[in-house]
Amino acid sequence: MSSTLQIQRIKESKRSLVDFDNLQFGSQFSDHMFVCDYKDGSWQNPSIEPYAPISLDPSAKIFHYGQSIFEGMKAYKDEQKNTLLFRPLDNIKRLNISAKRLVIPEFPEDLFMQGLTELLKIDDQWIPTKEGSSLYIRPFIFATGSGFHASPSTEYKLIIATAPSGAYFAGKVRVLIEEHYARSANGGVGFAKAGGNYAGQFYPTQLAIEKGYNQVIWTDDTSHEYIEEAGAMNIFIRINDTLLTSPTSDRILDGITRKSIIQIAKDAGISVDIRKVTVNEVIAAAKSGELKELFGAGTAAVISPIAAFGYQGTDYDLPDLENSYASLLKKKITDIQTNKSEDPYGWRVLIK
Known part of the structure; x- marks a missing residue:
């Protein structure tokens, strides 16, 4: 496993375009994302890069056999502007439980926390401070290997993307x-x-x-x-x-x-x-x-x-x-x- 984290920062932030006083849930996305690929039997080439569309072959197995799992987490700011997570190791452990059930290779806990930590540091200004708001964090893994044969993929991608968010439900x-x-x-x-x-x-x-x-x-x-x-x-x-x-x-x-x-x-x-x-x-x-x-x-x-x-x-x-x-x-x-x-x-x- 290659675990040297590469970082590519965005040229110009989108943050000024977001109204942080009126955030919807999970509809606007931060500047960067953490990405790591599984190929040749190991997770490799972890990177933080600008949030952007990804390209996949039409025969990628995610489209045909649904090997896809995810987690939901949040980052918060306290009154001293410290960044806080809530039970993050429980999330990566559960992600790996899901991975095992869907025959997806488990993701290393230490690399997950390293990538997530650096992502939050880089996009620190995207973490809302308004009461009731937070930075929603979405780690997910999906099959990227190609082929129409009904079998587990041999290649996968993990992405951690984030979204400054307000309340999920409003009203009764x-x-x-x-x-x-x-x-x-x-x-x-x-x-x-x-x-x-x-x-x-x-x-x-x-x-x-x-x-x-x-x-x-x-x-x-x-x-x-x-x-x-x-x-x-x-x-x-x-x-x-x-x-x-x-x-x-x-x-x-x-x-x-x-x-x-x-x-x-x-x-x-x-x-x-x-x-x-x-x-x-x-x-x-x-x-x-x-x-x-x-x-x-x-x-x-x-x-x-x-x-x-x-x-x-x-x-x-x-x-x-x-x-x-x-x-x-x-x-x-x-x-x-x-x-x-x-x-x-x-x-x-x-x-x-």
């Missing part, structure tokens, strides 16, 4: 509990962050949008009896004062935000129960008034409260709580991320 989110389509199946790739997982979600999500909802709550692939995920996020359910979430499995992503919320909630004295939750249990709790909150959890939104959900033609509104678990936990996790509170877990990483 309404979701529809899915009764027919499934996000993933036992023995499948639901636990991996594979691009195809998300492509398969778009159609049932679009059907839900046409009915007036924002997202789908996914249920299990056979009986559709159990609550599993919310859109592209893990889901938490508060019944009375207990916070419930599904256990991870072949079908459910081992979310880094999910793990963080579980730990923080337990340490805050909140009862957390990791177990399968049935749709019928949620409906019964909604009817009795015991269902207090539903919220999604993921890197992009951190925590996204759900205002209402639909099931079998009936809509159920969630109470508007003044001191919700969602707001409490979101503040605790974002305060750690942005260095506004102590980090007893060692999750926060300072970029030096």
Whole structure:
């Protein structure tokens, strides 16, 4: 493996063209990207170069067999303008778990952190300082080897691109509990962050949008009896004062935000129960008034409260709580991320 990092800086920055007071999520991109290629059996030629289109052969296997994985991370600025990451080693470890499942060569952790660190230093001015904003980081790997034969590629490319971003969701989110389509199946790739997982979600999500909802709550692939995920996020359910979430499995992503919320909630004295939750249990709790909150959890939104959900033609509104678990936990996790509170877990990483 050749690990000498080459750096090519952009001639003129695009930063002045971006309105940092009105950032959308993931729609404008920073000046540079980290790139590394896999060929001849090793990762080689790592570089930081200007963000730009890439050229691929029409027979590149990404187009035909979908070998593509990604991660989602964020960089933050604290009040002293230090650059901070949140649990980055968990991201590279999960990227490699996804890689193994899709027969993609694993990427060295030390090279990943070296490339990411240098990229953040070079594009330091792209990291927003406005409350609620961050630099979204998208590492991804895809097959670049050519050929129509149905087999794993022999060549791959890793790119880390970044985007200054505002909030992922704005306003109240309404979701529809899915009764027919499934996000993933036992023995499948639901636990991996594979691009195809998300492509398969778009159609049932679009059907839900046409009915007036924002997202789908996914249920299990056979009986559709159990609550599993919310859109592209893990889901938490508060019944009375207990916070419930599904256990991870072949079908459910081992979310880094999910793990963080579980730990923080337990340490805050909140009862957390990791177990399968049935749709019928949620409906019964909604009817009795015991269902207090539903919220999604993921890197992009951190925590996204759900205002209402639909099931079998009936809509159920969630109470508007003044001191919700969602707001409490979101503040605790974002305060750690942005260095506004102590980090007893060692999750926060300072970029030096």
